[in-house]
Every structure is written in C-alpha cells, then in structure tokens.
Amino acid sequence: MMNQDILNLEYKTLHVVMKMELDGVKIDLKKCKQTLKQLKKFNEKLIRQIQAFTEDEVNLESPPQLHKLLFETLQLQPKIEKVGKNGCYSTDKSHLKKLIDQHEIVPLLLDYRKTISLINFCKQLQNVNLATKRLHGQFNQTGTATGRFSCSKPNLQNIPNVKLKDGETNKLRILESRFREMFVPKRGCQFICADYSQIEIRVAAEMSQDPFLLKAYNETDSNGNKLDVHKLTASEVFEISYSEVTDEQRSIAKSINFGLIYGKTAFGLSATLTEITGKHHSKEQAEDIMSKYFQRFSGVKTCLDALIDFADKHGYSETLYGRRRPIPQLSSSKLSERNAGKRLAMNSPIQGTAADIIKMAMVACDEQIKIKNLKSKLVLQVHDELLFEVPDDEMVVMETLVKNTMENVFRLSIPLEVGLDKGNNWAMAH
C-alpha cells in the first residue's frame, strides 16, 4: 500500500522524468570514437602479452578458464580462499590484487579487464538517437526496492567517475577519466552539476538525533570553519583532539560512518581496516572500535535498533516521508536471512529517505524553472546528483536557484548542503 504523500510525489516526479528522458543528453562522439580506438589498441597489446604466458587459447572473459590458467597452468597460490559454485577461485579485482606479487600476468589481467569494461562504455555511449543526435537513457521510476531510480539502455548512472591527481601518468586512468568529459552541453549552454553532500549520513543524523552527529553538521570549529563529520568521528573513536586526526584515522572513521548505513559487522570492518592500513586487523580489534563508536554515538545505536524493531513489528521499513519497503526476510527461519533482513531494515529507510529528498528536489527545481520561464533543462539524475544543461545567459540565476531549491526542499534539524560545479563537460575538469 502506498502512502498518499509518496504517491503525490511520484506523480509529480513522473512529468520531470518524462522531460528528462525526451530531452536526453549530448555526447561528444568524436572524443568517444577516439578513446575507443586507443582502448582497442591498448587492449590488443595486453592480449598479446597475456597470451605469451601460455600455449593454450584462453578466453579471458571466462572465469573457469582464467581459474585454470592461473591456478593450474601457472601454479599461483590462492590466498585462504574458498571456491565458488562452479568450483573456481574468485578472479575478481580484489582477489587478483592479492596475487599481484606472484606473477607478472596479474597486473596485465587487471588492465585487460579494465579496458574491456571501458570499451563497452564507449560502445554504449555511441548509440545516440538518430533524430535528436542525443543519448536518451530510460530512468526507471518504479522497480527499485528503496525508491531510488535505476537507469537503462544505456545505464547513465554508472559512468566511470575518475578525477586525475596532479602528475598521474597511468594511461588507462587517463583514458578512464575521459568518460564524463564525453557528456557535453549543447551550443550556447554550460552544465551545472549539483550534488548533495553526504546526504545519507545527514539523514542518519536526522533520524537518530544523535548529539555528536548533529554537532558535526550544526557547529563550526574555533576558526568558524564547517566541521568534517569523518574527522569528528575519528576524534571521538580514537579519543584524540579534532586537529590531531591523521588521514588514516579519518579514512577509518569514514568507513565506519558509511558502514553504519549498511549494517556493517565487525568482520566486515576488520577487512576494511586491513585494506586501509595494509596491516592485518582482527575481528576483535574491529569490535573494539565499533563498541567505542556506539558508546560515543549512542543515539545512532538506539536509532538502528528502533529501525529493526519497527520493521519486525510491521513487516516493512519506512522512510521519513512514509515510503515503505516490505522485509519478509525478518520472519525467515534462517538466521542468516534474518540478519540480512536486519541490514535492510537499517539501510532502506536511510537510502530511501535520500531518494525521496532528491525526487522532491527534481520537482521543485522543475517548478522554479517553469515559474521563471527559463530554458534550462535537467538532463541526468545520479542518486544524489542533478545535472542541468543551462543557457549561458541563465547561468547566474540558475546557480542560486538550484542550490537554494535543493537545500531547502526538505527541512531537517541540520542543513542539507549542496556542492555546485559548472563547466563545459560533466567532468568539470578546469
């Protein structure tokens, strides 16, 4: 059963989405073709290098054949791993990285995978509509479990997002960084890209009313600068002063903050800690950090428990705006299923509330554009981000319109913050 507020929101959103799909987005086909050519060349070279290690023809797209090549022909030693359903060791990126020192073929395989993936993106982006010469993805408004959009034919919500650091020379990274540059505004226009900053953590702060989380978003440091939520978390968990937090400690705190949204366990956190620090961290060490976290952020703990209780009692979870998601897993007889249900009960209201908010923002921005008789168009939505195609003479008014509308569309006890970028392509580089 759908709540009336949500139903109204969806009806209003429908018109905005329809226009977004019909308008589509312009692609720099020249850049796309050029990149495809370079990727193909790069890919052929990798194939030659890889095939040199074996006499057999190996289909690198086949995990079973790759398993054979690595662990039988080349005798690599898998690390503490179990086999999958087809009796093979996993050969995905994270597992290959662990084997990187064992054989020079491993980095080549990683690059090969990357080029194949990027080549497919190139092919998809070339399928522009013959009449409009633009790309028209389908934004599916219904169908996801949480209220988010999905996008298909092509999926415009998973375009590589790589920002190069100064002096980066890795050729594949450079090629990968071009993909958002292929999305360009039409003549006489610029893009405005507006994204909500940490919207899910802010929703968690709102739902929990946890004093420390509220403080992170409501208060400033002694110099009047905005606080960094991950840094504040680190200072609480590691019991040090805010200014003493190291980059590594901040990065650990960040993974805790995101982890809480997903119902991460101590086991999962220990793996993340090992990855971040490069040193082994036990489950017990992770448990220590988590218990310290929930001791300090006790409001978060209470909130997550309440979300589980609510879903247990009703059989569904609910967002701040009343969107529901049934969670039948909670009444499963299998413990692992029930645990999965608990994670959904914690995550869905948070992810779903963020989805509600950006739908409201899409509607509100569309209304404002109409009221002011502007020609600016919404061209993409990527979960917490809106991309507008804006005529040059509307730039000034649109910048404030978009930011203000998005930040004020739904009032929380903490501010919603929107980051705004403009440029002549989606990468906004320079």
Place this chain on the structure above:
DNA sequence: CTTCTCACG
C-alpha cells in the same frame, strides 16, 4: 536462466 565481473551512488 544463472553466475561472475565491474561500473556507479
């Protein structure tokens, strides 16, 4: 049709 892998938030 299912499994694996990989891109995004």
Place this chain on the structure above:
DNA sequence: ACGTACGTGAGAAGG
C-alpha cells in the same frame, strides 16, 4: 552456529 555492507544494469560465458 551463521555469514559477513546496501542499492542498481550490462555483458559474457556456461549449462
């Protein structure tokens, strides 16, 4: 004891 972080779509292989 159980399995281990949520939500998506695309492409390829293998059955």
